[in-house]
Amino acid sequence: MTRTTSGFKSNTSKENLSHLLSTVNAEVLKEFVHRCIDKICGRKGPSEEKFCASCGWNHSQFLEANSALEEFLVECVEQDYNRKKIEEFVSLEDNQLQAFLNCLVVRKDELQISLLRQYQNRPSQVLSDFDWKLKWVMGSSSLASYQETLLELDMTAVQHPKVPITSKSPYERISVELTRDDLSTLINTLEKAQECM
Amino acid sequence: MDEVDRIIIRSLREIGCDIEEGVECLKQFSTELVVEAAARCIEAIQPGSGIPTSLPPSMSMRFRIGAAIAQACTDMGYGGEVGYQTFLYSNEADLRRVLMFLIERLPKDGQTDKVVQEPTSRSAKIRKDISLTITKQLSAPWVPKFCRVDGIRWHEDGSFTKEGGSCSPFVSEPLQTGSTSHGCTPQEWREYCVKYLPFVSEQVSAANRLIPSLITLNSRGILAPSQQHPPPKAEELRKARSALLKAESHKLASQSFEAQSSYESSVKLSSRFALNERLQFIQEKSPEKKKMVIQENTQTESASETAEERQKRHEEEEELAVEKMKCENDELKDRIEQLQLDMKTLSAKLPQVLEESDIAERTLMDAEAKQAVRRKVLDLLPDPEANIAKLQAMIEASTQKLVKLATQWEEHRAPLLQQYRLARQLNSSKASESARTAEALRVTREKVSELTEEVRNKEQLHTLLQAEYAKVSKDNSRSAYTRRIMEIIGNITKQKDEIDKILKDTKELHKEINSLAGRLDRSFTVADEVIFRDAKRDDVSRRAYKLLATLHSECSELVKMVEETGANVRESRDLEDQIETESAKKVSDNLERISADLRQMKQETASLAAQLKTKAQ
Numbered sequence: 001m002t003r004t005t006s007g008f009k010s011n012t013s014k015e016n017l018s019h020l021l022s023t024v025n026a027e028v029l030k031e032f033v034h035r036c037i038d039k040i041c042g043r044k045g046p047s048e049e050k051f052c053a054s055c056g057w058n059h060s061q062f063l064e065a066n067s068a069l070e071e072f073l074v075e076c077v078e079q080d081y082n083r084k085k086i087e088e089f090v091s092l093e094d095n096q097l098q099a100f101l102n103c104l105v106v107r108k109d110e111l112q113i114s115l116l117r118q119y120q121n122r123p124s125q126v127l128s129d130f131d132w133k134l135k136w137v138m139g140s141s142s143l144a145s146y147q148e149t150l151l152e153l154d155m156t157a158v159q160h161p162k163v164p165i166t167s168k169s170p171y172e173r174i175s176v177e178l179t180r181d182d183l184s185t186l187i188n189t190l191e192k193a194q195e196c197m
Numbered sequence: 198m199d200e201v202d203r204i205i206i207r208s209l210r211e212i213g214c215d216i217e218e219g220v221e222c223l224k225q226f227s228t229e230l231v232v233e234a235a236a237r238c239i240e241a242i243q244p245g246s247g248i249p250t251s252l253p254p255s256m257s258m259r260f261r262i263g264a265a266i267a268q269a270c271t272d273m274g275y276g277g278e279v280g281y282q283t284f285l286y287s288n289e290a291d292l293r294r295v296l297m298f299l300i301e302r303l304p305k306d307g308q309t310d311k312v313v314q315e316p317t318s319r320s321a322k323i324r325k326d327i328s329l330t331i332t333k334q335l336s337a338p339w340v341p342k343f344c345r346v347d348g349i350r351w352h353e354d355g356s357f358t359k360e361g362g363s364c365s366p367f368v369s370e371p372l373q374t375g376s377t378s379h380g381c382t383p384q385e386w387r388e389y390c391v392k393y394l395p396f397v398s399e400q401v402s403a404a405n406r407l408i409p410s411l412i413t414l415n416s417r418g419i420l421a422p423s424q425q426h427p428p429p430k431a432e433e434l435r436k437a438r439s440a441l442l443k444a445e446s447h448k449l450a451s452q453s454f455e456a457q458s459s460y461e462s463s464v465k466l467s468s469r470f471a472l473n474e475r476l477q478f479i480q481e482k483s484p485e486k487k488k489m490v491i492q493e494n495t496q497t498e499s500a501s502e503t504a505e506e507r508q509k510r511h512e513e514e515e516e517l518a519v520e521k522m523k524c525e526n527d528e529l530k531d532r533i534e535q536l537q538l539d540m541k542t543l544s545a546k547l548p549q550v551l552e553e554s555d556i557a558e559r560t561l562m563d564a565e566a567k568q569a570v571r572r573k574v575l576d577l578l579p580d581p582e583a584n585i586a587k588l589q590a591m592i593e594a595s596t597q598k599l600v601k602l603a604t605q606w607e608e609h610r611a612p613l614l615q616q617y618r619l620a621r622q623l624n625s626s627k628a629s630e631s632a633r634t635a636e637a638l639r640v641t642r643e644k645v646s647e648l649t650e651e652v653r654n655k656e657q658l659h660t661l662l663q664a665e666y667a668k669v670s671k672d673n674s675r676s677a678y679t680r681r682i683m684e685i686i687g688n689i690t691k692q693k694d695e696i697d698k699i700l701k702d703t704k705e706l707h708k709e710i711n712s713l714a715g716r717l718d719r720s721f722t723v724a725d726e727v728i729f730r731d732a733k734r735d736d737v738s739r740r741a742y743k744l745l746a747t748l749h750s751e752c753s754e755l756v757k758m759v760e761e762t763g764a765n766v767r768e769s770r771d772l773e774d775q776i777e778t779e780s781a782k783k784v785s786d787n788l789e790r791i792s793a794d795l796r797q798m799k800q801e802t803a804s805l806a807a808q809l810k811t812k813a814q
Contacts, residue, residue, distance in 0.1 A: 034393040042370050044395075044402040105381045106389045109504060110373065129409060131367030152342070156368050173366055175342060 017068040018090040024055050026099040033103040036069045041114040076104060077111045125157040125172065135177070151178045200681055201293065208300045209234045212241045223289050223296070228252070231287050232262065238299035239269045256798045259285060270295060273302060285794075286787040334358055365405035369413035372400055721749055 021029060032046055032055070039045030048062050057065060076086065083101060092100065135150040155174045178186065202222040210216055214234050220226070226234075229252050236248040248266060252259050263281030270279050275298050283291050333352065340350065351357045374397065375390040401407045577584050728745055731738035 031393060034389070038373075038395075038400065041373075043372070043400045102385060103389075106385050108381075112504070114371065129367050129369045129413065131409075154367060156366060171366075171368055 013064075013068040014072060014089050016064060017072060018092060020055075020057070020061060020065045020068075021090070021092060021096065024096070026093075026095045028054050029096055030099040030103055032065075033069065033073070033100060034107070036066060036073060037103065037107045037111060039066075040070055040073065041110055073104070073111070074115065077108060077115060121158075125159045127155055128158040128171075129156040130154065131156075149180060151180075151183050152176075153178055153183075200678075200685075201297070204678065205293070205296050205300060208303065209237070209296075212237050212303065223293050226287065226292070228285055228287065231284050231292060232266065234296065235266045235270075235284055235299065236262075238296070238303065239266065239273075241304065242273065242299070242302050243269070256794055256801060259794075270299070273299075282787075286790060288782045288787070290781070330358060334360065367409045368406050369409040370401050370406055372397055372410050372414050374414070721745075 024032070028051075032051055035044075035046035035051075046066060048059070051057065052059070052062050055062075055065075072090070075081070079085075081089075083097070086101070087097065131154040133152045133154075135152055137146050137148050137150055139146045153176050155176075157172045157174055159170045159172065199222060205223065206216055206220065214230070214237055216230065216234075220230075232252055233250045236250045239246050239248055240250075246269060248269065249262060252262065260281055263283075263285045266284055267279045267281055275295065277291075277294055277298075279291075279295060283295055337350070337352065344350075345360060348359055349357050350360050373394060375394050397411070398407055401410055724745060725742075728738055728742040732742045
């Protein structure tokens with residue numbers, strides 16, 4: 001459950017982070033932290049154009065700030081850092097630190113829930129969404145009038161990546177076509193599984 | 198033959214052969230032209246045959262092309278002898294036969310049909326495209342869905358068609374609606390919601406994920422209803438007017454909701470199956486589950502435990518605050534109601550009061566007017582005689598003044614009336630004139646529209662006639678040919694009549710000759726007998742008989758000679774004909790060309806062999 005975050009690399013990334021964030025205005029920092037938390041929770045992340053313009057970063061700096069901040073946020077939530085501990089890791093001015101802590105307090109529960117879910121789903125692919133279409137088969141190559149209903153079930157399975165999210169798409173689509181009997185079998189099996197839980 | 202050649206040349210020009218103006222018969226055709234004509238004919242009959250229309254310099258390639266054309270002719274069912282030599286070393290008769298065969302096989306009216314079918318308007322073009330696409334789709338075999346990425350199907354020729362509906366996958370993302378707060382103060386939460394929480398439409402990373410995300414969010418809300426929410430609280434929620442109270446109670450409600458939904462989403466697969474059963478299921482088991490999740494949280498993470506405690510403390514504090522505020526709110530509500538009641542009664546009274554004041558003002562004004570009249574009368578009362586006289590004088594004066602004014606008025610009125618009448622007349626005349634002009638204008642306009650209509654009709658007719666003319670001009674040559682053919686047939690019948698006449702003459706001559714020969718025979722026999730009888734007695738007669746015999750034999754010999762001469766002349770004429778036909782075949786010419794080509798081929802072969810040798814070395 002816990003991640004080992006100590007080591008040369010993470011320390012340098014924290015130094016870089018404090019270096020990058022030190023020039024940023026508290027309000028903008030707050031916005032940036034919120035967007036990074038959004039990204040961890042599986043939504044749209046910070047927009048590069050906006051923050052590059054307002055913080056004076058270039059492309060690689062933005063990417064580095066983003067990934068380092070995400071890493072640090074996850075660490076804060078996992079280890080439940082208090083103010084002192086955070087001060088130890090990143091050197092920020094008072095109002096910046098206050099903004100950071102405020103974000104963390106507001107979003108902590110959301111972060112915890114989404115991280116918990118990610119860890120639970122980590123070892124395997126997990127169904128995230130499904131969609132269905134009802135089809136009416138008129139005939140086949142061997143039968144002129146076949147006439148049967150088919151359900152096309154499109155399932156989207158998601159492989160939760162290591163936090164932070166990598167660029168490769170974690171979604172995989174699984175399409176199956178089910179007859180009426182297949183469908184009832186599937187639903188029964190799922191319901192049985194649910195009762196066992 | 199000229200006629201046939203002309204027809205052939207015209208047909209060849211129609212299918213696009215570049216024949217010069219001066220060429221009028223097949224004799225003038227060069228080898229290149231012959232090959233081009235044959236290749237174009239075959240291309241027109243069987244599109245895609247792929248025979249080149251121009252001859253390459255290499256000899257062997259030339260032979261190959263000639264052989265290909267000959268093969269194509271044979272395949273089309275040409276009965277006569279045909280080979281590469283027919284085209285490469287052509288003689289007139291063979292070539293004429295082959296070209297006539299090919300031209301007969303040309304598709305009829307192909308070009309004119311094409312012109313007619315060519316789509317003229319945009320809508321026709323679109324319709325044609327649609328029908329083409331549908332035909333293509335119908336003729337293509339069915340393919341499973343995974344062969345059509347994003348519903349796009351690629352055809353063999355590189356084009357594509359869209360089949361199937363929307364193909365963006367159903368992928369949802371967790372949305373934050375701001376209706377739930379977590380372990381922080383409400384002020385902080387509000388600040389976050391107002392300042393930093395983007396709209397739902399901006400939270401998703403791609404636009405096509407918005408709808409799936411919203412559906413999932415709603416279905417989660419349905420599957421995990423806030424069952425612990427007590428009904429009286431919900432009643433209050435609806436009634437509450439103060440925004441603060443709303444936010445607070447909402448927060449309380451959603452905390453329990455969040456505990457449920459977080460468990461839902463974290464522990465189980467989200468599912469929309471069997472909704473009703475599921476709802477029941479949750480109702481029955483939810484308290485247990487809540488406990489379970491708390492246990493789990495305490496087991497797994499110390500962080501979540503502290504969050505739990507903090508949450509409880511918050512709840513208690515907020516509970517107290519809510520109670521207090523509710524009391525205050527009730528008091529305020531009572532006062533507001535009281536005031537509102539007062540306001541209502543007062544505003545009901547207002548219009549009545551306004552009306553009353555209005556009536557009073559009016560009566561006051563009436564009374565004032567009456568008072569003024571009475572005051573004047575009272576002023577006049579003291580000296581009645583003098584005042585009456587004064588008044589009468591005043592009346593007199595005013596009547597005089599009135600009369601004067603009337604005369605004055607008349608004076609002014611008459612010219613003005615005159616002027617008015619004049620103006621009216623002018624106006625009416627002008628109006629009539631303008632009406633006339635308008636009428637004329639209208640007529641002109643109608644005429645113009647009529648004329649434009651007519652022009653359009655005429656133009657249509659013109660185009661129609663032009664099209665017809667284009668068609669007719671093609672047919673013209675056809676009728677000319679029929680006329681020509683009829684003429685030729687007439688000529689032939691005339692010639693046949695003449696031949697018949699000559700034959701009859703010949704027969705008559707034969708008969709005459711036969712009868713003359715018979716008479717000669719008979720008279721000779723008689724003369725022979727008479728002279729032979731006399732010859733026994735007379736010497737002179739004997740000599741005469743001898744002379745007769747020699748004369749007869751000489752004459753018969755002469756006749757034989759004449760007959761022989763005639764036969765010889767016929768034979769020589771036959772031979773001459775033969776010579777002519779043979780010479781028409783240009784055998785010697787062709788032989789020379791063939792030998793030249795052979796030499797060239799030998800050279801080519803030699804050069805190739807040399808190349809091979811150099812390469813081998």
